[in-house]
Amino acid sequence: MTIPEIDKDFLRRQLPEFAGQTADYHNEKIGKIAYKEFSGYFGSFAQRDGKSNMLRLRCSAGRITAEKLAFIAEIIRKYNISRIHFTTGQTIQLHDLSAEAAAEILEQCLDADIIPFGCGGDYPGNVLCSPLSGVEREEYFDVLPYAEAAAQYLVATIPDGKLPRKLKTGFSNSPQNLTHATMRDLGFAARPDGRFDVYSAGGLGPAPCIGIKMAEAVAPEKILYHIKAMLATFRECGTYTQRSKSRTRYLPELLGGEAAYKAAYSERLLQALQEGGLDLQPEATKITKRDFKLITGFRITSQKQPGLYAVNYHPQAGLPKIESFLALADYLQNIKAAELRLAPDQSVYIINLTAPEAAKVMSLTPDTAYNAFTSSVACIGSTVCQMGMGDSQSLLTSCFEEMATQYAASDALPQIYISGCPSSCGTHQIGELGFRGTVKVIKGTAHPAFTMYINGCSLQGSERLGEEAGTLLAEDIPFVLLEIGKHIAQSGLDFAAWQAANPQAIATIVAPYMKKIELLSK
Numbered sequence: 214m215t216i217p218e219i220d221k222d223f224l225r226r227q228l229p230e231f232a233g234q235t236a237d238y239h240n241e242k243i244g245k246i247a248y249k250e251f252s253g254y255f256g257s258f259a260q261r262d263g264k265s266n267m268l269r270l271r272c273s274a275g276r277i278t279a280e281k282l283a284f285i286a287e288i289i290r291k292y293n294i295s296r297i298h299f300t301t302g303q304t305i306q307l308h309d310l311s312a313e314a315a316a317e318i319l320e321q322c323l324d325a326d327i328i329p330f331g332c333g334g335d336y337p338g339n340v341l342c343s344p345l346s347g348v349e350r351e352e353y354f355d356v357l358p359y360a361e362a363a364a365q366y367l368v369a370t371i372p373d374g375k376l377p378r379k380l381k382t383g384f385s386n387s388p389q390n391l392t393h394a395t396m397r398d399l400g401f402a403a404r405p406d407g408r409f410d411v412y413s414a415g416g417l418g419p420a421p422c423i424g425i426k427m428a429e430a431v432a433p434e435k436i437l438y439h440i441k442a443m444l445a446t447f448r449e450c451g452t453y454t455q456r457s458k459s460r461t462r463y464l465p466e467l468l469g470g471e472a473a474y475k476a477a478y479s480e481r482l483l484q485a486l487q488e489g490g491l492d493l494q495p496e497a498t499k500i501t502k503r504d505f506k507l508i509t510g511f512r513i514t515s516q517k518q519p520g521l522y523a524v525n526y527h528p529q530a531g532l533p534k535i536e537s538f539l540a541l542a543d544y545l546q547n548i549k550a551a552e553l554r555l556a557p558d559q560s561v562y563i564i565n566l567t568a569p570e571a572a573k574v575m576s577l578t579p580d581t582a583y584n585a586f587t588s589s590v591a592c593i594g595s596t597v598c599q600m601g602m603g604d605s606q607s608l609l610t611s612c613f614e615e616m617a618t619q620y621a622a623s624d625a626l627p628q629i630y631i632s633g634c635p636s637s638c639g640t641h642q643i644g645e646l647g648f649r650g651t652v653k654v655i656k657g658t659a660h661p662a663f664t665m666y667i668n669g670c671s672l673q674g675s676e677r678l679g680e681e682a683g684t685l686l687a688e689d690i691p692f693v694l695l696e697i698g699k700h701i702a703q704s705g706l707d708f709a710a711w712q713a714a715n716p717q718a719i720a721t722i723v724a725p726y727m728k729k730i731e732l733l734s735k
């Protein structure tokens with residue numbers, strides 16, 4: 214089938230309204246809540262200062278071709294953008310934009326085939342995909358063509374109007390489940406037999422839950438029927454009036470239980486299958502490039518294509534130095550088959566490189582993580598995000614500073630995940646260690662604090678949401694992590710093994726810091 218494409222003229226007709234409302238908001242003619250409700254549809258939100266906007270560039274399946282990369286680099290230069298963010302939703306956010314710049318860039322995105330529309334608000338968000346799909350040796354199969362087809366199909370439904378709430382869809386190519394496909398509103402998890410298991414009604418954020426398995430061994434060419442069924446179930450059975458219960462994870466409750474939800478979905482799936490016309494036959498991009506030279510290292514993944522490599526670039530919390538990003542974009546313009554794959558941990562892979570090209574890419578991107586801990590994740594946080602309660606970015610920076618010369622502890626710690634509020638953009642519930650922003654009121658004064666989560670896991674078959682392990686003052690967290698890191702290093706184990714062998718250790722480490730809050734409160 215030919216997958217329908219979004220009607221760009223429909224979107225273009227809405228651009229003047231975006232420009233006008235954004236200018237009005239910056240000039241304080243409309244309020245914060247009203248503007249937030251308006252702007253999300255355009256993939257743009259006002260930043261905390263009320264004078265600048267963020268624009269979220271939809272990168273379907275996390276893929277950025279060299280051509281799109283050149284466009285993004287051109288925009289960065291033209292508008293002198295000094296902050297961009299690789300997000301856990303596999304998008305790139307452009308920050309600190311004037312109203313005029315946000316409107317102009319949005320228009321130019323449409324010409325470059327980038328659709329920010331629907332990347333916020335109650336619409337299908339960016340479709341996620343395992344970042345190394347198609348090049349990873351251990352994958353069950355290449356799910357990227359299906360994720361891209363799903364993205365195109367979902368984007369084309371945007372003119373149909375609002376959903377009860379946003380719909381996040383993910384595809385995973387192996388049990389690594391890097392996109393948390395089994396914990397999304399809708400997820401397609403690859404199987405060894407070349408088919409998908411389909412999950413839905415999962416999600417992080419408030420009242421997080423793991424998805425329900427809706428179907429097993431679905432032929433990949435049939436996935437659009439499941440997407441159509443999910444959209445219909447959500448539109449017809451979800452609530453548009455009770456916002457606190459409007460995500461798909463409340464559908465089972467709204468319908469009277471899991472069995473009733475599955476029945477509602479199955480009924481719509483059957484109808485979609487009977488209507489037909491959505492069978493897919495996508496073509497994977499053929500990679501004919503080959504080489505023979507070798508390269509190894511922490512940042513290097515050897516691809517299934519002989520002699521080709523993927524290089525990981527993980528700037529702190531997904532905030533690359535602009536000069537590194539531009540140098541990378543320029544260099545890749547002349548590298549055959551090279552492209553970027555955004556990852557849900559705020560890093561990016563540069564794929565299809567020969568060994569010498571991989572070495573050059575590493576030299577162009579020195580602002581990168583060097584172990585699991587420095588690969589940690591943090592949302593943009595409360596200094597930028599109007600929803601934020603905690604400054605995730607500064608917490609991560611202070612943790613890195615504390616650990617800067619504590620090499621053994623740093624090497625022993627796992628990747629940590631920080632969200633500034635319950636919305637969970639930092640995916641704090643899936644980390645072995647996670648933190649969620651809050652405040653502690655001590656004698657009438659609010660202090661920055663984070664609730665700690667432990668033992669989360671997104672590996673398929675072992676999914677666990679992190680358990681709360683206490684609320685700590687933000688200023689104490691670097692010391693808590695240092696202690697944990699030292700204990701793990703001394704044990705010679707990794708975090709999971711150390712935690713399993715010492716289940717009370719973290720409670721013992723955090724106890725004095727929680728006692729401190731208690732004493733200060735007296």
Ligand code: SF4
Nearest residue numbers: 592598601633634638
């Ligand atoms: S988790 Fe909260 S603070 Fe962080 S980006 Fe999301 S909404 Fe903003």
